[in-house]
Every structure is written in C-alpha cells, then in structure tokens.
Amino acid sequence: MQGTRRAVLAMGPALSLAGAWRGRAAAQGAPALRLGILGDLSGPYRDLSGLGTLACVRQAVADLAAAGTPLQVEILHADHQHKADIGAGIARQWYDREGVDAILEVNNSAIALAVADLAREKDKVFLATGPATADLHGARCSPNHVHWTYDTWMLAHGAGTATVKAGGDSWFFLTADYAFGHALQRDTAQAVEAAGGKVLGQTRYPFPQTTDYSSFLLQAQASRAKVLGLANAGTDTVNSVKQAHEFGLTRKMKLVGLLCLLGDVRAMGAEAAQGLLTTEPFYWDLNDRTRAFTRRVLPQMPTGLYPSTNHAGAYSAVLHYLKTAHAMGPAAAKDSGRATIARMKALPTDDDCFGPGRVREDGRKIHPVYLFEVKPPAEVKTEWDLYRLAGTIEAEQAMRPLSEGGCPLVRG
Known part of the structure; x- marks a missing residue:
C-alpha cells in the first residue's frame, strides 16, 4: 500500500494542518471513500488525538486490505482548534x-454536536469517536451518526459509582467550563x-x-470533600493532577480522572498519579488482542x-464503517449516510x-x-506499564x- 500527502484545503490561519492520505488497494474504477479526521493537532488533546489517530485510521485501512477486503480510501486531517466556528466551517x-x-474524531463536544447536525442535513456520516457528551446518543441522536468510544454517562457511572462504594462519598468537582465539562460533572454528580454520596461543591475554569x-484547588481543599472529581481531559487533567500533588492535596483527597487516558497518566508521572482512578474501554496491555493491535500500529505512531x-x-469505528461500506458497495455507502449508519447498526462489530x-x-x-x-x-x-485492573463493567x-x-429514534 502506498501513501501520499497533499494539501486539500485553503482556510487561512484557522487551519493548522490539512492533508490527504490515499490507500490504493482497491480494484480500478471503484469509487474512493473520503474520511475526514477533525481533531486537535496543537491544543490540550493533541497527544490523545492528532497524528496518533491518523496512524490508527491508516491501520484500519491496512488491516481490512490484509483480510482480503481492500477499498480505495482517502484520508483528510485538520485541526478544529477547539473553536466551534472553525470546526463547523471545516x-x-x-x-x-x-x-x-x-x-x-471531533474531540470537543460542542463542535461534535454541530457536526452531527451537519451530517444529518447533508445525509453524510459522522463517526463520533472523540466527543464525550452523552447527548449525542440521547436527545441529540441522529440517523446519521454513531457515538463510539466513551461518553459522560459511561465515565460517570464507572468511576463515580465505584468510588462511592469504596468510601469516597463526598465530592468536589474541578470542571472545564464548556459543554463536555458540564455534561461530565452533571452525569457524575447524578451517579454519586x-x-x-454527596456533592459538596464545584468550581469551573x-x-x-x-x-x-x-485557586481552584484551594477551593477544593476548603470543601473538605474526600474526592476531587476532575471533569476535564488532556493537558488540563495532567496539570491539575500535578499541581494537586505539589500542594499536598493528594494526601487528603482521592483524585478521580473522569476522562483521564493512559497518555495523560504518563505525562503526570507515576509519583504524582499513583492511586488515581480512571475508567477506560481500552488499554494496550489488557489482553492478547489489544497487545497484537499495539504491535501492528506502534511503528506508525508518533x-x-x-x-x-x-x-x-x-x-x-473506521474498521466497522469500512466493513459496512464493503458489504453495501462503496457507491451505495457514498450515496446515503443514513443508509450506511443503518447498516452499521445491523452488523455486529x-x-x-x-x-x-x-x-x-x-x-x-x-x-x-474497565x-x-x-x-x-x-x-x-516500563514507561507505559501504568495501570492495574480494578474492575470490569460488562x-x-x-x-x-x-x-x-431520550433519543427520538428509540421506539416504545
């Protein structure tokens, strides 16, 4: 499989990076499927998103070809900069x-809600692999998108309920002041x-x-809560945990990263992060299949x-989308996002x-x-050997x- 990159957009300084990667593995004449990764290439989520996502999407294309079902795929990549107007414009x-x-991807909930509306308006597909707001499969669900990786309800009820049962029954929230942070705090507070348990207070930044x-951590300390719930992500979570450790807050409060991923923990360092609880559906060293995937994609990762x-x-998500497109035929998949999503729901993953x-x-x-x-x-x-399994939620x-x-697509 060969890959090339070329500029495809001209949106001035608003766009940090735009490019296309083309997998040429399909029979001649088959229409190309075009995927657009709309992510964070320069901001607080860049290590959780960015070029690592591009590597994994390419791996999905390669794995499908290796399984004997090649498709012609082009991949575009751009930076939404966590600005709703820029993200929606792209x-x-x-x-x-x-x-x-x-x-x-679209790892910003406010932008993701806008993209979901656009996908429905244009009858395209939106694979919401990065945003967390549970509204995407609730009141804002649509026949043109799927919500894939995690969501605020899942994160809240995983970490929140387990922590209360372990004795962490009083909470204070440090919350990023936008749609994602608000939803994550709301859902966790309900679970607590x-x-x-009880919620003793919150502060938004x-x-x-x-x-x-x-100043926000001092408010948390003054609350005398047993648990500090971090309703944020990326470098925000990293910096807040590091500073909490420096202030000695971790000696008095249990920290729960409500959307804290492995790369965040590595950036914190085991000394600052030890004992932190987090909920994730994936860990590279979880089982034989996750280790096999990691071995394949690691050479392409940043x-x-x-x-x-x-x-x-x-x-x-991309692997399932491509399997679905192959089953339908690429032309049919391109013709209707709504029909493609319906077929994705009908096929097991x-x-x-x-x-x-x-x-x-x-x-x-x-x-x-988990x-x-x-x-x-x-x-x-090793530097990436950071987790021990504390529980499994089926x-x-x-x-x-x-x-x-509250999804209007749900009957009965």
Whole structure:
C-alpha cells in the first residue's frame, strides 16, 4: 500500500494542518471513500488525538486490505482548534466541497454536536469517536451518526459509582467550563448521589486558557470533600493532577480522572498519579488482542506515543464503517449516510481494540469498560506499564439504558 500527502484545503490561519492520505488497494474504477479526521493537532488533546489517530485510521485501512477486503480510501486531517466556528466551517467545507463521506474524531463536544447536525442535513456520516457528551446518543441522536468510544454517562457511572462504594462519598468537582465539562460533572454528580454520596461543591475554569489551577484547588481543599472529581481531559487533567500533588492535596483527597487516558497518566508521572482512578474501554496491555493491535500500529505512531483509548476508538469505528461500506458497495455507502449508519447498526462489530460488540438503536456503540488504578512507582516496569485492573463493567451495564436517553429514534 502506498501513501501520499497533499494539501486539500485553503482556510487561512484557522487551519493548522490539512492533508490527504490515499490507500490504493482497491480494484480500478471503484469509487474512493473520503474520511475526514477533525481533531486537535496543537491544543490540550493533541497527544490523545492528532497524528496518533491518523496512524490508527491508516491501520484500519491496512488491516481490512490484509483480510482480503481492500477499498480505495482517502484520508483528510485538520485541526478544529477547539473553536466551534472553525470546526463547523471545516466540516461544512469537507461535506460540501471536498466530497468527504464520513467525518470522525471531533474531540470537543460542542463542535461534535454541530457536526452531527451537519451530517444529518447533508445525509453524510459522522463517526463520533472523540466527543464525550452523552447527548449525542440521547436527545441529540441522529440517523446519521454513531457515538463510539466513551461518553459522560459511561465515565460517570464507572468511576463515580465505584468510588462511592469504596468510601469516597463526598465530592468536589474541578470542571472545564464548556459543554463536555458540564455534561461530565452533571452525569457524575447524578451517579454519586444515586450511590448514596454527596456533592459538596464545584468550581469551573475557563477552557482552554487555564494553566494555573491553584485557586481552584484551594477551593477544593476548603470543601473538605474526600474526592476531587476532575471533569476535564488532556493537558488540563495532567496539570491539575500535578499541581494537586505539589500542594499536598493528594494526601487528603482521592483524585478521580473522569476522562483521564493512559497518555495523560504518563505525562503526570507515576509519583504524582499513583492511586488515581480512571475508567477506560481500552488499554494496550489488557489482553492478547489489544497487545497484537499495539504491535501492528506502534511503528506508525508518533515517536514516543502508545495508542490511547481515543486512537483505539477511531480504529474500531473506521474498521466497522469500512466493513459496512464493503458489504453495501462503496457507491451505495457514498450515496446515503443514513443508509450506511443503518447498516452499521445491523452488523455486529468485532475488532482487536474492543472485541465483539454492537451499535445500538440510539447509535451508541456497546462494549465493556474497565476501572483502572494507577500503579505506585515501585510496580511500574516500563514507561507505559501504568495501570492495574480494578474492575470490569460488562457491556450492557456500562452504557446508559436505552430507555433513559431520550433519543427520538428509540421506539416504545
């Protein structure tokens, strides 16, 4: 398989990177499927997103070809900069002018909701592998998108409920002040209270401008809560954990990373992060299949990075989308995003990152979720050997019940 890159967009300084990668493995004359990765290439989520996602999407194309079902695929990549107008503008141009069939990632919930509306308007596909707001498979569900990797309800009920049961029954929240942070705090607070715990307070900080969390952490300390829930992600989570450790807050409060991924923990360091609880559906060293996937993709990953849950979600969703497009025929898949999503829901899923699963009627991808605890430094063998398994939440229990989401696609 050969790959080339070329510029495809001209949107001035708003666009940090745009390119296309073309997999030439299909029979001549078959229409090319165009995928657009709309992610974070320069901001707080760049290591969880960025070029690692591109590597994993390419791996999905390669794995499908190796299995004997090659397709002609072109991949575009751009930076949304966590600005709704920029993200929506890129998505609209991709759908309208660049012939993009499916947009994926969009690891900003506010932008993802806008892209979901665009996909429905244009009858295209949106593979929501990066955003967390559970509204995407709730009140804002659509026949043109699927919600794949994680969501605020899943994260909240995984870490929140387990922590209360372990004695962490009083909480204070440090929350990124935008749609994702608000939804994550809301859903976690509901889970904490349902489990018998109490929320003693919260503080919100400007996103993505904040790097000094000292005043917010002092508010958390003054609350005398047992648990500090971090309703943020990426470098925000890293910096808030590091600063909490420096202030001695971790000696008095249990920290729970509500969307804290492996790369974040590595950036914190095991000393600062030890004992931190986090919920993820993927870990590279979880089982034989996740280790096999990691061995295949690692040579293509950015130097020094292992695949994260976000990267795995992109691989998983794209692989299922391409399998579906092959089953339908690429021309039919390009003709209607709505028909493609319906077929994705009808076909079972299976991949090395998440194992067997399915896409539910409301568009939610169903798979198991795992509660991990960060190892103490003495138990860490390599720089990416950071988790020990603290619990497993089976697939059907890990996700919000279908009847509670308010998705208008759900009948009865």
